Amino acid sequence: MHWHCYSWVGVGDELWREAERRPVPGTGRPPGTAHPLPEPDPALFSRSHLPPMRTGDWLLKPRSRISLTGDEVGQVLAWLRAQYAHAEGSFLRPDQEARIGVEYRLEEAAGLLARGVDVQWGIWLQGGRYLCLGVVCCPHAQLPHPCPAR
Numbered sequence: 001m002h003w004h005c006y007s008w009v010g011v012g013d014e015l016w017r018e019a020e021r022r023p024v025p026g027t028g029r030p031p032g033t034a035h036p037l038p039e040p041d042p043a044l045f046s047r048s049h050l051p052p053m054r055t056g057d058w059l060l061k062p063r064s065r066i067s068l069t070g071d072e073v074g075q076v077l078a079w080l081r082a083q084y085a086h087a088e089g090s091f092l093r094p095d096q097e098a099r100i101g102v103e104y105r106l107e108e109a110a111g112l113l114a115r116g117v118d119v120q121w122g123i124w125l126q127g128g129r130y131l132c133l134g135v136v137c138c139p140h141a142q143l144p145h146p147c148p149a150r
Contacts, residue, residue: 004068013128020041056137092125
């Protein structure tokens with residue numbers, strides 16, 4: 001197993017554009033929903049800069065979106081730590097984020113990734129921006145997506 005790391009920083013309000021964040025038709029209309037979501041468009045998903053709704057669907061994004069491919073959990077944790085440190089000065093609520101802290105996040109990520117579970121971190125930043133960091137296990141245990149790096 002190896003891991004692909006992805007990041008996105010953008011305007012948080014754009015995350016409501018869910019049709020762009022779902023690659024598979026039929027996933028945008030939850031049962032019993034009074035106002036169904038727009039039907040996903042696979043071509044739009046592939047072109048969109050937005051992060052996917054499901055972490056594993058990062059594997060369907062263009063290969064150029066991969067920030068790092070790691071063969072060791074330690075490589076991936078170092079990448080997560082660096083991304084976190086880079087954004088830390090822009091956290092919207094640094095006091096609330098400090099309650100969680102990077103060490104706890106990394107400890108949890110290490111255990112999850114070693115068991116083949118994807119990791120997704122989302123942190124609000126100043127100015128209405130949002131940071132999304134995703135680490136996806138490959139091959140994926142639940143999704144049939146091919147490895148984007150091969």
